[in-house]
Amino acid sequence: MSLFIAFLSLIGVTMTLQDDSAIVARHETVWLASQPSEADLDAWAAEGARMVINSRTPEETASLPFDLSAAVEARGMRYVEMPIGGASGADPALTTQLAALLEESDGPVVMHCRSGTRSAHLYAAHLIATGQAGDDPFDTMSWPGGRDGGMVRALLPQQPD
Secondary structure, eight states, rough: OOHHHHEEEEEEOOOOOOOOOEEEEEEETTTSSSSOOOHHHHHHHHTTOEEOOOOOOOOHHHSSSOOHHHHHHHHOOEEEEESSSSGGHHHHHHHHHHHHHHOOOSSSSEEOOSSHHHHHHHHHHHHHHHHTTTTTTHTTTTTOOOOOHHHHHHSOOOOOO
16 A cells, blocks of 8 residues: 555655545654645644644645644644745755754654655755765655655755865
8 A cells, every 4th residue: 555655646646544644754753744634733733743844835825725824823833834836946045944943843843745745855955964864865754755856956055165
């Protein structure tokens, strides 16, 4: 079943499993997820998530049938927008900001977008920038979805020469 889900994720289709509440991959205290429903937010809060980082664009978020920010905060979690794509592009400042957010978090952090892929690329850039990537940051985080080295490079902060 997990191989089938990984295949679907590669072609952009996601599935929410009853026991995974939209979570696609977990690495230590970072959980990568597809677009959550309000029930998923309930499950994340119950599992102890402290922060939800949304990598969808403002236009995508505005099209949701509920106010994501208010829904996250109503469940006692912190909400942060870090949009990737569209007019937002892939800003390396997001990787620097992510490092600070993960450092200050006092519990699990859920990073999500529509399928989890943009969030996984941002987290991959973070793993590389902090020397935690291993041979392949996507393997390190057990990411089953698509991998775009160009997007990861675009999200990497410039290293001093």
